[in-house]
Amino acid sequence: MNSKNYNSKLRIGVLALQGDFEAHLKALQKAADQLGIEIEAKAIKLPAQIDDLDGIIIPGGESTTIGKLMVLFGLQEPLQQKIREGLPIWGTCAGLILLAKETDNAMEGQPLLASMNIRVRRNAFGSQRESFETDLSVPVLGEAPFHAFFIRGPAVEAVGPGVETLATLDDGTIVAVREGTLLGTAFHPEVSGDPRFHHYFLRIVQSVKG
Numbered sequence: 001m002n003s004k005n006y007n008s009k010l011r012i013g014v015l016a017l018q019g020d021f022e023a024h025l026k027a028l029q030k031a032a033d034q035l036g037i038e039i040e041a042k043a044i045k046l047p048a049q050i051d052d053l054d055g056i057i058i059p060g061g062e063s064t065t066i067g068k069l070m071v072l073f074g075l076q077e078p079l080q081q082k083i084r085e086g087l088p089i090w091g092t093c094a095g096l097i098l099l100a101k102e103t104d105n106a107m108e109g110q111p112l113l114a115s116m117n118i119r120v121r122r123n124a125f126g127s128q129r130e131s132f133e134t135d136l137s138v139p140v141l142g143e144a145p146f147h148a149f150f151i152r153g154p155a156v157e158a159v160g161p162g163v164e165t166l167a168t169l170d171d172g173t174i175v176a177v178r179e180g181t182l183l184g185t186a187f188h189p190e191v192s193g194d195p196r197f198h199h200y201f202l203r204i205v206q207s208v209k210g
């Protein structure tokens with residue numbers, strides 16, 4: 001029996017205003033193939049493109065630039081509306097900053113989606129450790145550590161009610177969180193070659209779509 005049901009194809013958009021959206025599109029397609037899930041992954045730039053999506057990824061890049069372009073392209077309010085409706089959204093690095101309700105050193109007037117009950121600090125790792133790699137324990141992904149690439153990433157400084165911490169660094173700094181259908185990682189799973197975070201997000205999308 002052919003288990004593929006084309007009507008239930010998951011439509012996932014990767015916000016393609018700036019940053020490393022191409023790497024996410026590739027990683028997502030590969031992850032879906034591995035799970036045998038039919039998806040349509042597309043780069044999105046315009047409000048009309050998000051109407052029929054089942055999930056969205058906001059990639060890494062520069063959160064100030066992505067935020068400004070998001071306003072310019074008329075995407076801020078439609079994305080906030082989708083979040084209120086429970087659409088699964090995963091922000092990586094700059095994407096996590098955009099999802100946060102609070103940032104303690106955002107550029108003044110930096111547009112955010114301001115939806116996740118967390119406070120983040122941009123460029124939290126200073127010049128010595130601006131970019132680094134480390135093995136993270138991420139219990140929701142299983143026992144094997146997840147090799148994480150931090151590229152001038154943020155740290156999550158505080159989490160509010162309803163936010164689950166998925167991973168911390170050895171010193172306790174929170175670097176991966178989930179709040180309902182929102183997922184945030186301070187690092188870049190799309191460059192790690194490890195598909196498990198993409199699998200995890202695809203399963204959230206699948207469970208919401210039902």
Ligand code: GLN
Nearest residue numbers: 060061062063093094152
């Ligand atoms: N430092 C960037 C910012 O503040 C994030 C870096 C990244 O996404 N790799 O937006």
